[in-house]
Amino acid sequence: MTDQPxxxxxxxxxxxxxxxxxxxxxxxxxxxxxxxxxxxxxxxxEVGHGNGLGASSLQVGESLVPEGExxxxxxxxxxxxxxxxxxIPGFATIKREIVNALxxxxxxxxxxxxxxxxxxxxxxxxxxxxxxxxxWGVLMMSHMAPKEVLLEEAKKLxxxxxxxxxxxxxxxxxxxxxxxxxxxxxxxxxxxxxGFHAHDNLGLSxxxxxxxxxxxxxxxxxxxxGFGAGAGNAPLELLAAVLRQRxxxxxxxxxxxxxxxxxxxxxxxxxxxxxxxITIVSGLAGVFSGFSKPVQRAAAQxxxxxxxxxxxxxxxxxxxxxxxxxxEVAAELARxxxxxxxxx
Amino acid sequence: MNRAxxxxxxDAEAVLEGRNGQLEALRxxxxxxxxxxxxxxxxxxxLAAVLNERHGFGLTVTVFSRNARAFAQRWPHLGGLEWIxxxxxxxxxxxxxxRETRYIIHAxxxxxxxxxxxxxxxxxxxxxxxxxxxxxxxxxxxxxxNVVLMSSCLVYGxxxxxxxxxxxxxxxxxxxxxxNAVYAESKRFAEMIAQCAISESKLPVVTVRPFAFVxxxxxxxxxxxxxxxxxxxxxxxxxxxxxxxxxxxxxxxGSDFAFGVLSALAVGKPRETYNLGSPEAIDxxxxxxxxxxFFSPVPEIRTRVGQVGHDRNRLVPAIDRAAADLxxxxxVPLPEALQRTIAWNxxxxxx
Amino acid sequence: MTPPTERLPVAIxxxxxxxxxxxxxxxxxxxxxxxxxxxxxxxxxxxxxASHLNVPVSAKGIDSIQELKGEIALVFDxxxxxxxxxxxxxxxxxxVVALDLTPAKVGRMCVPAVNLDECLGLxxxxxxxxxxxxxxxxxxxxxxxxxxxxxxxTVSSIASRSAGPATRINLDEYLDTxxxxxxxxAGCPRTKAIxxxxxAQPCIHMQTTIMAKITHPDLLRTREKVAAxxxxxxxxxPGYQLILPPMIEGGRMVMMVRVDGLGDYxxxxxxxxxxxxxxxxxFAEACAHRRxx
Numbered sequence: 001m002t003d004q005p006x007x008x009x010x011x012x013x014x015x016x017x018x019x020x021x022x023x024x025x026x027x028x029x030x031x032x033x034x035x036x037x038x039x040x041x042x043x044x045x046e047v048g049h050g051n052g053l054g055a056s057s058l059q060v061g062e063s064l065v066p067e068g069e070x071x072x073x074x075x076x077x078x079x080x081x082x083x084x085x086x087x088i089p090g091f092a093t094i095k096r097e098i099v100n101a102l103x104x105x106x107x108x109x110x111x112x113x114x115x116x117x118x119x120x121x122x123x124x125x126x127x128x129x130x131x132x133x134x135x136w137g138v139l140m141m142s143h144m145a146p147k148e149v150l151l152e153e154a155k156k157l158x159x160x161x162x163x164x165x166x167x168x169x170x171x172x173x174x175x176x177x178x179x180x181x182x183x184x185x186x187x188x189x190x191x192x193x194x195g196f197h198a199h200d201n202l203g204l205s206x207x208x209x210x211x212x213x214x215x216x217x218x219x220x221x222x223x224x225x226g227f228g229a230g231a232g233n234a235p236l237e238l239l240a241a242v243l244r245q246r247x248x249x250x251x252x253x254x255x256x257x258x259x260x261x262x263x264x265x266x267x268x269x270x271x272x273x274x275x276x277x278i279t280i281v282s283g284l285a286g287v288f289s290g291f292s293k294p295v296q297r298a299a300a301q302x303x304x305x306x307x308x309x310x311x312x313x314x315x316x317x318x319x320x321x322x323x324x325x326x327x328e329v330a331a332e333l334a335r336x337x338x339x340x341x342x343x344x
Numbered sequence: 345m346n347r348a349x350x351x352x353x354x355d356a357e358a359v360l361e362g363r364n365g366q367l368e369a370l371r372x373x374x375x376x377x378x379x380x381x382x383x384x385x386x387x388x389x390x391l392a393a394v395l396n397e398r399h400g401f402g403l404t405v406t407v408f409s410r411n412a413r414a415f416a417q418r419w420p421h422l423g424g425l426e427w428i429x430x431x432x433x434x435x436x437x438x439x440x441x442x443r444e445t446r447y448i449i450h451a452x453x454x455x456x457x458x459x460x461x462x463x464x465x466x467x468x469x470x471x472x473x474x475x476x477x478x479x480x481x482x483x484x485x486x487x488x489x490n491v492v493l494m495s496s497c498l499v500y501g502x503x504x505x506x507x508x509x510x511x512x513x514x515x516x517x518x519x520x521x522x523x524n525a526v527y528a529e530s531k532r533f534a535e536m537i538a539q540c541a542i543s544e545s546k547l548p549v550v551t552v553r554p555f556a557f558v559x560x561x562x563x564x565x566x567x568x569x570x571x572x573x574x575x576x577x578x579x580x581x582x583x584x585x586x587x588x589x590x591x592x593x594x595x596x597x598g599s600d601f602a603f604g605v606l607s608a609l610a611v612g613k614p615r616e617t618y619n620l621g622s623p624e625a626i627d628x629x630x631x632x633x634x635x636x637x638f639f640s641p642v643p644e645i646r647t648r649v650g651q652v653g654h655d656r657n658r659l660v661p662a663i664d665r666a667a668a669d670l671x672x673x674x675x676v677p678l679p680e681a682l683q684r685t686i687a688w689n690x691x692x693x694x695x
Numbered sequence: 696m697t698p699p700t701e702r703l704p705v706a707i708x709x710x711x712x713x714x715x716x717x718x719x720x721x722x723x724x725x726x727x728x729x730x731x732x733x734x735x736x737x738x739x740x741x742x743x744x745a746s747h748l749n750v751p752v753s754a755k756g757i758d759s760i761q762e763l764k765g766e767i768a769l770v771f772d773x774x775x776x777x778x779x780x781x782x783x784x785x786x787x788x789x790x791v792v793a794l795d796l797t798p799a800k801v802g803r804m805c806v807p808a809v810n811l812d813e814c815l816g817l818x819x820x821x822x823x824x825x826x827x828x829x830x831x832x833x834x835x836x837x838x839x840x841x842x843x844x845x846x847x848x849t850v851s852s853i854a855s856r857s858a859g860p861a862t863r864i865n866l867d868e869y870l871d872t873x874x875x876x877x878x879x880x881a882g883c884p885r886t887k888a889i890x891x892x893x894x895a896q897p898c899i900h901m902q903t904t905i906m907a908k909i910t911h912p913d914l915l916r917t918r919e920k921v922a923a924x925x926x927x928x929x930x931x932x933p934g935y936q937l938i939l940p941p942m943i944e945g946g947r948m949v950m951m952v953r954v955d956g957l958g959d960y961x962x963x964x965x966x967x968x969x970x971x972x973x974x975x976x977x978f979a980e981a982c983a984h985r986r987x988x
Contacts, residue, residue, distance in 0.1 A: 057887050058848045058906040058947045090890045093867040116546065116894045117855060120863045148615060152543055297945055317895035324850050324904035328939055328951055439740030443958070481740065483856065484712065486962045487897045545856055546894060 007243060007250040008164075008193070008219045011042040011236055013264060014074065015086055016228030019050035019290045021271050024064040027073050029267045033224070034077035036260035041251045042236070044084040044108055047074045050229060050290055051321065052086035052112065053097035060290070060323055067097075071104035080251070084108035086138070089120045090321065094127045102131055110166065112138035114319045115145045118153040122160045129161040136164035136195070136219075140320050143173040143286055147182045154186050154194075164193045164219055169208065170290075170320055172201025172230055172283040176211035187216030195219025198234040200226055201283025203275065205234035210242060224264035225272050230282055230289025232273030237261035281307040285314025294323050298330040308333055348691035349421050351684060352560050356390040357398065359599040359675055364399050366671050369489070369610040372402045376445045378435055378478060379452030380407035381415035384494070384554075386561035387602035388449065389422045396427060406442050408433050409452060435474035441481045447609050450478050451494040453534075455527070457567050464526040471530035472537065479541040479549070490548050492608045493538045497555045497621065497659060498528035508625070509662035512553070512617045535617075548614035552605060555621025555661050558681055559598025560688035569628050570595055573635045574686060578693070581643025583636065586650030589629025592658040596622040597681035600674055607670040619661035622674050634679055638686050702728035703983035706760050708782065709773030710734030710752075712859075713796060713968060715741035716960035717771055720976045722748065723959075726983035727976075730767050733759045734774075744960070757782050764789045768986065769979055772796060775861065776868075787818055792982060794975055795821035798868050804876050807977040808832040808927045815985050820978065824869050825967035826851040826888055827876040828974050829903040829935075829952055832928055834881035836920040837941075837948065843910040847881050849873065850889040850906075854898035857965040866890060883907075898964035900955050902938070907948040914948070917941045921950060931977035932970050933957065 014033055018025055030047065037045045047070050049055040049063050056063040063070075075083050085106050087098065090113075098109065109128045111121045121137055128135040137157030142150055154165045167182060179196065187194045196212035198205035198221070209220055222239040226232030240257035243250050265272065273279075278292050287310050295313075299306035312329045360367075375392070377385055385407065395401035405428045409415070412430035416423025423430065429442075435452040452474055454460075454467045475493065482488055501516020518532075519525035541547045556568060564575040569591075576583045596604075604620045612618065626634075632645045666672035676684075705727050707714050714734065718741070721729045732745040737754040745752050753759035760770055760782075769792040772779050779799035786793035795801060802819025805811065809832055814820045822828060830849035838844050862869065873888035893899050918941050925937045934955030941950040954966030961968050 057889065058846075058908065058949075059850045059889055059904070089866050090870075090892070093870055095867065095871075114892065114894065117863075117892050119544075119860070120866055120892065123864060123867070149546075156543075294945075301944055316899075317893070319891060319893050321850075321889065321891045322852055322893065324906075324949070324951065325852070325902070327904075327942075327944060327949060328902075331939055331942075437738070437743060439743040477740070484960070484962055486958070486964065544860070 004247065004249055005218055007213065007248045008043040008195070009239065009250050009252050010044045010046060010084065010195070010219060010221045011037050011223065012046040012197070012221050012233065013037070013223040013227050013236070015046040015048050016050060016223050016233055017268065018048065018063070019229035020227055020232065020273050021268060022293065023049055023056065023061040027065055027069060030070050030073045031077055032267055033260070033263060034074040036263040038078050038081045040256040040260045041253045042081050043251055044082050045074060045078060046084045046086060046110070047071055048085050051091055052088045053101055054092035055088065060321070068100055068104055071101060071106060075105040082107035084110055087111045087124060088321065089113065089124050094124060098124060098127060102133065107134060109133060109135045110138050111135060111162070112140050112168070115139040115142040115150060115153060118156040121157060125157070125160040125162050134163055135161065136166055137162035138166045138168055140168045141170045141288060142167040142182065143169060143171055143178070144317065147185045150182055151185050151189055154190055158190055158192055162192060164195060165190060166195035166197055166219060166221065168197040169199050170288050171286045172199030172205070172279070172289055173286045174208050175204060176207050179208045179211040180215045183212045183217050184215040193218040195221065197221035199229065199289045200231040200233065200273070200275070201279050201289060206238050206242060209234045209239060213248060224261045227264055227268055227272060230273065230292045231275045231279035235261070278306050278310065281310045285310045287313045287318065288320040290320065291323060291326060294326050298326050302330045302334040304330055304333040345691065348560065348688050351688050351691065352390050353394070355599040355676070355684065356394045359603045360391060360394055360399070363603070363671065364395060366607055367395065367610045370401065370403060370447060370606065373446050374442060374444045375403060375405045375447045375449065376408065376441055377405060377449045377451065378408045380449070381409040381411055382451070383557065383559070383562040383598065384451055384602065384605065385409070386419065386422070387559065387598045388605065389428065391602050391606060393422070393425060403427065405429070406431055406445070408435070408438070410434055435477060436470055438477045438481055441485060443486065445485055446487055446489045448478070448482060448491040449494065449605060449609060450475060450491060453494070460527050464523050467526050468530045472533040475534040475537045479537060479547060482547060483541070483545050488548065490550060490609055490612065490614065492605060492612065493534060493549055493551045495535050495551050495553045496528065496531040497553050497619070497661065499532045499535060499553060501528070503658050503660070505656070505658055507658070509623060509660045511662040512619055512665060542615055550608050550612035550614060551617040552608050552620050553617065554601065555619065555659065556593050556595045557598060557601050557621070558595050558685050560685060561598065562685070564689065569593060570631065573632050574689065577635055577639050577643045578686070578689060583632045583643055583645045584649040585628055585632060585645065585647045587648065587656055589627060589632065589647050590656040591628045592625050592660060593628065593631070594622040594625050594660045595678055595681065596674060597676035600676055604666065604670060604672045607672065611670060613669060616669070618666040618670060619663050620666060620672065621661045621663065622678070623661060623663050624674060624678065625660045626678065635682055638683055701987055702726055703769060703979065703986060704728050704730050704767045705769045705771065705979060706731040706733060706763060706767045707771045707773065708733050708757065708760055710736065710739050710741035710745070711773065712741070712961055713972065714773035715744055716968070717773060717972050717975065718745055718750065719959040720972055722750070724976060724980055726980050731759060731763060757785055761785060761789060767791055769794060769982055771975060771979070783819060793819040794978060795819060796971060796975055798824070798865060798872055800872060804879060805974070805978055806831045806876070806880060807931060807974050807981070808924060809835045809880055811978065811981055814978065815981060822971045822974050823876040824873045825901065825971055826869070826890065826903060827873045828970045829901070829954055830873070830905045831876050831880045832924045833905045833921055833950060833952070834877050834883070836924040837905070837907050837917055838881045838883065840916040840920040841909045841913055844881065844883050844907055845910065846885040846908040847877050847883045848887040848889070848906045849877065849903060850891065851901060851903045851967070852891040852893055852899060853901050853967045854964045855892045855894040856898050857967055858892050898962070900953055900964050901966035902951060902953045904949065904951045909948055912943060912948050914941060914943060917948065925952070932973040934966055934969065
C-alpha cells in the first residue's frame with residue numbers, strides 16, 4: 001500500500017485521559033507527556049478537560065489546572081506536533097474559551113456536537129476559520145444516528161468551513177461493520193478528510209480503527225495505553241504498530257510511540273483504564289463513556305446497581321453532557337418507583 | 345349506487361386480507377389526510393373503513409381539502425362515518441394540525457391539467473407552498489410518527505425508451521424554464537421542501553412517487569390514456585390513440601395503490617423515497633384492446649390520430665424497494681382492474 | 696367590595712410560534728385584553744390563528760403598534776434581538792411597558808418569582824432565558840438559605856425539536872445571559888450555564904439542574920426555601936416540577952426541575968419556551984392588578 005495518503009494521528013491522551021483522571025491532570029504530567037508525544041511524532045496533541053474547553057464544571061467535573069495554563073505548558077513542549085483542543089458549543093463560548101485558546105497558541109480546534117446537531121457549531125467553526133486557524137467538526141455519540149443522517153450532518157460541518165470531520169464512538173458501541181458503513185459513506189461523499197475516534201468498551205477499539213482506515217479514514221484518534229473515558233480509547237502504541245504493519249504512512253516513530261506509552265503508564269499509574277462490568281454495560285447500552293465514573297459514584301451513594309443506571313440511561317437515549325440525568329435515574333431506581341417515560 | 349359501494353368494499357377487504365398486520369402501527373391512531381377527496385383519498389377512506397369495521401383498528405381521520413364537505417355529501421357512505429372529520433380548507437393557508445395527529449398523508453395538490461395551462465402560478469404555489477405550510481405545522485406536533493409526501497413519477501422527467509423500468513435513483517433532465525413542466529417541477533420542489541424539513545427538524549417524511557392508476561373514484565375526465573379509453577368506450581367509441589400505440593405505461597388498481605400508501609405510512613422508512621405503481625408494462629395499443637373486450641359491440645380503435653411522429657415514450661417503475669420495505673405488490677391483475685373499474689362506472693352512471 | 700379588575704390593554708409584536716402561544720395565554724387571562732397581534736407576514740400561521748379568534752391583526756409591524764399610542768399599556772415583543780433594539784425606543788416614546796421576550800437585554804431582567812415587584816413600573820423588562828427562568832429562582836433560594844455560596848451552575852436539557860435556528864445560532868448569547876442572570880439574582884460572582892440538546896423521540900421535556908458549591912451547606916433550610924419557591928413558581932408555571940429535591944452529592948448541592956409546557960400552541964415538550972411565556976404573562980397580569988389598585 002505505497003500509494004496511501006499519509007494518516008493523521010491525533011493523540012488525545014491529555015484530553016480524553018482527563019476523564020480517566022477525574023480531570024485532575026497536573027502541569028507536571030502535561031509537560032512530561034507532551035514531551036514524549038512530541039518525540040513520538042504524533043500529528044496533533046489534544047489537551048484539556050474531557051468535555052473540552054470551558055467544561056470544567058460541577059456537571060462534568062472540575063479541572064485541577066485552569067485550561068489556559070495546561071495549554072501553554074503543552075505548547076512549550078511541542079514543535080512539529082501541533083496543539084489541538086476539543087470544543088463543545090453549549091459548554092464553551094467563542095468570547096471566553098475560543099479566544100483564550102487562540103491566545104494560548106492552539107493550532108487546531110475540533111468543534112464537537114451530538115451527532116444530529118451540527119448546526120450548533122456554525123459560528124464556532126466560522127470564528128476559528130476567520131481567525132486563520134484550522135478547525136474540524138466532530139460528531140459525538142455517532143452510533144446513535146444512521147449513516148445517512150451522519151452524512152447530512154457532516155455536510156453541514158463542511159459547509160461551515162470544517163476542514164475535517166471526525167466520527168466519535170463516544171460510547172464504545174460500534175462494531176467494525178458499522179464503522180465500515182459509516183466511515184465509508186462519509187469518506188466517499190465528503191471533500192474533507194474523515195476521521196474516527198474509538199473507545200474500547202466492547203474491546204473493539206483497534207479493530208474498529210482498522211476498519212475506519214480501510215474504509216477511507218485519513219484521521220485516527222488514540223491515547224497512550226488507551227488512557228481515556230470508560231474502558232479507554234484505541235491505544236496509540238497499538239495503533240502505531242498496526243499502522244506500520246499495514247503500511248499506512250504517518251509521521252509517527254514506532255519506538256518513540258512505544259516509549260510514550262511507557263511514560264503514560266508511569267505518569268498515570270493506578271488510573272489506566274480497564275474493562276469492567278460497568279464499562280461493558282455502558283458500551284452495550286450506548287451511553288457516553290465519560291459517564292462511567294459519575295455513574296459509579298451516584299450508584300454507590302444511592303445504593304443501586306450502576307449497571308441498572310446505565311441501562312436506563314441508554315433507554316432514555318441520553319447524550320454526552322447530560323451527566324445530571326445520572327442522579328435522577330439513580331434516585332428513581334433507589335425509590336424503586338416505576339421509571340416513567342419522558343412524557344407523562 | 346349500492347352495487348358500486350359493494351364493489352369497492354369487496355376490493356378494500358380483499359387487498360387487506362391477511363395483510364392488515366403490516367399496518368398495525370396505525371391502530372388507534374389519528375390520521376390527517378390533506379387532499380383526501382380525490383381518487384386516492386376516497387380509496388384510503390374505504391380501506392380505513394374496513395380496518396375499523398372488520399379489524400377493529402379504531403382509526404380516526406381528518407380529511408382536509410377545498411371540497412371536503414362536498415365530498416362527504418357526494419359519497420354519504422363515507423361522509424356519514426362518525427370517525428372522519430371533513431375539514432374544508434386551502435393547503436396554502438393551513439396553520440394548525442389537530443394536536444393528536446401522529447400520521448399524515450400529504451396528498452393535497454393541484455393536479456388538473458387545465459390548471460397547469462391557465463393557472464400555473466397557482467399550481468406552483470399550492471404544490472410547493474402547501475407542502476411548506478403542512479410541514480411547518482407538523483413541526484409543532486407532540487409525537488409525529490410519519491408523514492407520507494405524495495410526490496409524482498413526473499419528477500423523473502423523461503424515461504429513456506431503452507430503460508425498461510426506472511428506480512428511485514434515476515434522474516431525468518430538469519425543465520425549470522418551461523412552464524409546461526410546472527407540475528413536475530412543483531412536485532420536485534415539494535420533495536425538496538420535505539428534505540429541508542428532514543434536515544432541519546428531523547421530521548420523519550417518506551416520499552412516495554406514484555405512477556399510473558385506474559379504479560373506481562377516478563374521474564374519467566382526467567387526461568390519462570386509461571381514463572380516455574374507458575370514457576370513450578362507455579360512450580360507444582371510438583378510442584383514439586395519438587401515436588401508433590407503442591407508448592408504454594403500467595397501471596395499478598386503486599386498492600393496491602391505497603394499500604401501498606398506508607403501508608408507506610405505517611412501515612415506510614423516514615427519509616426514503618419509494619416508487620408506487622405496477623411494474624408490469626403494457627403498451628397503449630394492448631391496453632386499448634384489453635379495455636374494448638369488456639364492451640359489446642367492441643368499440644373501434646383508431647391509431648395515428650395525432651401528428652405524424654408523435655413520440656412514443658415509456659413510464660414504468662421498478663418497485664423493488666417498495667416491495668421489500670412496504671410489501672407492495674400487484675394483487676389485482678390489470679384485466680380485472682379494468683373490468684371492475686368499468687363495472688363501477690356503469691353502476692354509477694345508472695344510478 | 697373590590698371592583699372587578701379592568702383588563703389591561705396589551706399588544707403582541709411578533710407572530711411566530713412564541714407570539715402565537717403568548718396570544719392564547721393572553722386570551723385566557725381575565726385581566727389582559729389583546730388589542731393587536733402584529734407582525735410582518737399576514738400569511739403566517741399565527742396571523743391566521745389570531746384572525747380566526749377575532750383578534751385584530753396587522754402586517755404593519757411596529758408601525759401598527761405606534762398607531763395605538765394611548766390605547767395600550769404594554770407590548771410583548773416576541774420578534775428578535777436586533778428588532779427589539781429598534782423597537783425599544785419606540786415603546787419608550789409611546790410610554791408603554793415593553794416586555795422583551797428576545798435576548799436583547801435592553802432593560803431589567805425579570806424573574807417573577809424573585810423580583811416581580813421591583814420590575815413593576817419599569818419601562819422595559821426582559822425574561823432572561825428559558826434556563827434562566829427555570830434556574831434563577833432556585834439559585835436565589837439557595838442564596839437565601841446558605842451563607843457562603845461560592846459558585847452556582849445550571850444545566851438544561853431540551854428537546855432538539857424545541858430549539859429552532861434562532862436558538863442554535865445564538866447559543867453563546869444564551870449561555871452568557873443565563874450566567875449573567877444567575878450572578879445578578881443569586882449574588883454569586885462565579886456562575887456557569889450549560890445547554891444540552893437531545894434529539895430523542897418522543898421529545899424530552901425540558902429539564903434543568905441547579906448545582907452549587909457552598910462552604911457550609913444547610914441542606915434542611917435549602918429544602919425549605921426551594922420547596923417554597925417551587926410552590927410560588929407553580930402559580931404561574933403550572934408544569935414546573937421539582938423532580939430531584941436538593942441533595943448533596945460529590946461535594947455539591949444538586950436539585951432538578953422539569954418543565955412540562957401547557958401546550959397552548961407550542962407542543963408540551965417545549966417547556967423551555969412555555970416557561971418564558973408564562974413568566975411574561977405573570978408580569979403582565981401583575982401590571983394589570985397594579986394598575987387597578
